Each structure stands twice: as structure tokens, then as C-alpha cells.
Amino acid sequence: MPLLGPGGRCSARAVGDLIRESFVPGAALRGKYAIVGVGETRYGKVPGVSALEHNVDAIAAAIADCGIDKAEIDGVLTKAPTSNFQMLWSATVAQAIGVVPRVTATLDQAGASNIGLIGYAIMCMELGMCSAVVISYGDNPATASRTAYARPRGEHAPYGLFGVAAAYAMIARSHMDAFGTSREQMGTVAVACRQHASMNSNAHFQQAITLDDYLNARPVAEPFHLLDCCPVSDGGAAIVVTSAERARDLARPPVYVLGLGQGSPAWDFERRTDWLTSGAAVSGAMAYRMAGLGPSEMDFAQLYDCFSIVPIITLEDYGFCAKGEGGALVASTGMQIGSKLPLNTSGGLLGETGMPGMQLVVEGVRQLRGECGERQVAGAQSGIISGQGGVMTTHATMVLGNQAS
Amino acid sequence: MTNEHGNPAPEITIVNAPYWEGLREHRIDVQQCCHCQAVSFPPVRRCAACLGTELSWLSASGSATLVSWTVIHQGYHPAFADRLPYIVAVVRLAEGANLVANVVHGPVEDLYVGMPMTPVFQDFADLGFTLLWFAPTGANS
DSSP: OOOSOGGGOOOHHHHHHHHHOSOOTTGGGTTTEEEEEEEEOOOBOOTTOOHHHHHHHHHHHHHHHHTOOGGGOOEEEEOOOTTSOOTTHHHHHHHHTTOOOSEEEEOOBTBTHHHHHHHHHHHHHHTTSOSEEEEEEEEOTTTSOOGGGGOOOGGGGGGTOOTTHHHHHHHHHHHHHHHOOOHHHHHHHHHHHHHHHHTOTTSSOOSOOOHHHHHHSOEEEETEEGGGBOOOOBEEEEEEEEEHHHHTTSSSOOEEEEEEEEEOOOSOGGGOSOOSSOTHHHHHHHHHHHHTOOGGGOSOEEOOOSBTHHHHHHHHHTTSSOTTOHHHHHHHHTTOBTBSSOBOTTOHHHHTOOSSSHHHHHHHHHHHHTOOGGGOOTTOOEEEEEEEETTTTEEEEEEEESOOO | OOBTTBOOOOOOOTTTHHHHHHHHTTOOEEEEETTTOOEESSOOSSOTTTOOSOEEEEEOOOOEEEEEEEEEOSOOSGGGGGGOSEEEEEEEETTSOEEEEEEOSSOGGGOOTTOEEEEEEEEETTTTEEEEEEEETTOOO
């Protein structure tokens, strides 16, 4: 299985790793599996549709997208709705789509679950347990209940620490203090995501914003103001994953899973000693190594952006710049479509939908199929997707590509 | 101090009760592992560092520094509606434990990472508990 692409496309760091290690875990699976179908519902406020119904709608769209026979699907994997966690959710979703699978599982890594589930799907298929897996997420917190998003944890409630915005705000302040990261730089992330959302007719937010809009928005948990924070949105998205071999006979060009990684700082944020580096450092390195690619080969980045500071930290941890220079990086390029490394080309959590992460996977796939119209990153061949959960508690990375080898 | 919604009460358990009792007596009692000397906060049944089961209590000096903070403007809970905006911070005790607390007194503009902080034992007598807040060392109430 070749680890270097045509013309020897591989970063110097990846080559060094290969020389140092005679065995790269997971490398044998590089490109062996593909995302063959994607689907989504309307995003935003979608009244009258339950979380389960959003899952079903998204899965129906993903199945139609690739033309696979529903009877072929033998794995149903989900992340349970954030607003209303229930046991055996994948079994419930399997019933609703009329599938009796071999494998059902629900993974709780919060926003990192989607990529975690892709890894789980691949492992199950590699073990011969199933052969075609649907992975979905759907929820209706905007019209039903958003209390889960403001729930305090443990000993935090007496001190008025509710939800995650305050914790991320403290992380942002640490980053600003340590590196001089500014609100203007964080605002560049928000402006880019909203610009891309304005080019996406399905996005929760249809209006672009200016840096002035960002700076003047009302404070929420300082240094965060309203436009530093993703919305609470209804909707769902789903993908179909199968072998690259099976993918050849389906409707859409396959997008290959080239690399996967996980990294979990895990502990409550106040008990960690380093807030400035996230699980992206570990999970990104893992995914790059499996893929045999490095940051210079990434044509886009779909990075988890629950809050504006997160892509800045993630870009550093993914090796696009040195630690502490993420703010300068985003400010220097603007990160918009047409720049060297476009960020969240359908709007991300900040603009497309506050859903925890599947929208980033769907957009990554569409970009690599070349079907994004005016949002298309010209000539995209590989890209990196991040998933993050909790307060930088869990992290997963996926490298996708449209070249089989 | 509080509106009719009071203040969210701490979840007091058999394991952490000595800590909350200590606060009512204006002490910060934290656990130290008898085996590996690691300081555990919040209180635990087993030391997370070495999984040892013997933990003793020590009274912290009160010396602390500010790790980070945020100013909350959003009303997440009715009990805090009258107190907006308020400051939530992470404070590090000299003994090596980090905790979440409110910061009071002293203008927010003067706060800085690493600032020395002094405990403020905030009694909620009618509610039956005392919370651990902090103020910049030397700030006037």
C-alpha cells in the first residue's frame, strides 16, 4: 500500500516519521474505506420535526445521494441527541429507517463522535461484522429544549458556571494573555464562517457579518461576545461509509478516509495544566501519520468551531503554524475560499448550523467531489476535518482525499 | 445578596461533606493522599494519582493565584439574574489544586493572569452553606 502519492506528495515530517518507524499503525487501512453518500436536513429553526425524524430525513438523503440499496446497510451508528440523551439510540434509528443491522452503536465523544464513529465503522467492517454503515446525527434543541446546552456540571453551578461558553472564554483569555491573540483575530474566524454560510442556501445564518458587527455584538462571557459563539440549531446530517471497492459501483465519486486520529485531554478544564494545546495535537499527528500527508497537502480545513478561539488553537495543533501564531495566521489570510487554506467552507458551527460536527464531514466530502459550486475550493484533493467535544475534552481528526493512492 | 431563587446549592456528599463543613467554618480543607502526597480537589474517595484509599485533610493556606476568568453577561439561571455581570474564574491554590470560583471586589480591568487572590468566605446562612469566592489580594470590600 503506497504511502507516498504520485510525484512523491508527502510532507517532510511524514517522511521523517516513516523513516523512524518501520510500522505505521493503521497505514494498511489508508484509503481502504470511503464515504460514499452524504445527506442533511434544513438547518436552523425547524419546528414540528423530532430529533428522530431529523435522523431519518438525513439518512434518507444520504441513501438517495449514493443510490445504495437500503437493504444493503448492515451497520447503523449514531451520536445521541445532545438535548435529550437516550439509551440504545442507534437501535431506535435503525427501526425508524426499517433496517435490521448487524451492528448498532452510539458513541459519546460529544462533538468528536462523528469522526469517532467513522473509525468504529471502519473497524467493524475490517473485522467482517458489517459492510455498509450509515452514521447519523439529528436533534431539535432550538425548537424543543436547549437546557442541555446550559446545564451546569457538578460543583460549577453554585458559582454560576453554566454551559461551555464560560469555560472556552477562560481558555480564550489564556491564549490572549500568553500569545497576544486579539478579538480582531478571533473575529476573522467568525467573519469567514459567516461569509461561507451566506454562500450556503441551507445554512442557519444567511447573512454575512463584518468585523465591526463582530466587535460590536453584545457580550456573553467575556472575552466572548455573541458572534464568538455558535447557535443552537435544529437539523441532522448523515453519511454512508463502505469499502473503496464497493464505492466504485455507487453513484458518487468516492471520498477516501486516508487518516484517523483521536486525542482526549479528558479532564475537567480547570484541572488541566495546559489550556493552550488541545487534543488536536495528538489526534492530528495520528491522522497525518496514517495518511502519509502533512499540513502542506491540505487543501481546506473543516475545523470544529463551537467558539471562535477553537479553530485558532486547532490550526496551531495541526501544524499549520507555530503554537501561539494561530491568530496571526487567520488574520493574515482571512481563511476564506480563494485563500491558501479555506476554513469551514459551508459555514461551520458558527454559520451553517450549531450541530456538533457532522456538517464538517459532509462539506469535506462535497468539496472533494467537486460539487460545491461557488464555494468550491479549486482542485481540492485532500482536506482535514476536526471534531471536538466538551471543553476541548475529546478530539478526533480525519484526513480525507479523492485520490485512491 | 440573593433573589427569591437563592443561589444554586452545592451537591454535598459523604465524601465532600468535610470540605463544605470547613467552608462554613471559613477554612479551605482539601485532601492529601497519604501514599503519594498528591492533593485532591474536589474531594474524592480514591486518590486519582495513585488510586490509594487513604486520604487525610489539610487546611489550605488561602494563598492563591488567578488562572483565568470570564465576565458573564448572559442570564443562564434566574438566581444570577440580579448579579449580571458577574465574574467566574479558575483560581489555583498554592497547595496545587485548581477550582472554579466567583471573583468579587476590585475592578475587572485590573485582573491579570497570575494575580494573587485572597479567599472570601461567602456565607449563605439562610441557605445553609458557604461558598468560596476570591478577591484580588489587597482589594477593599
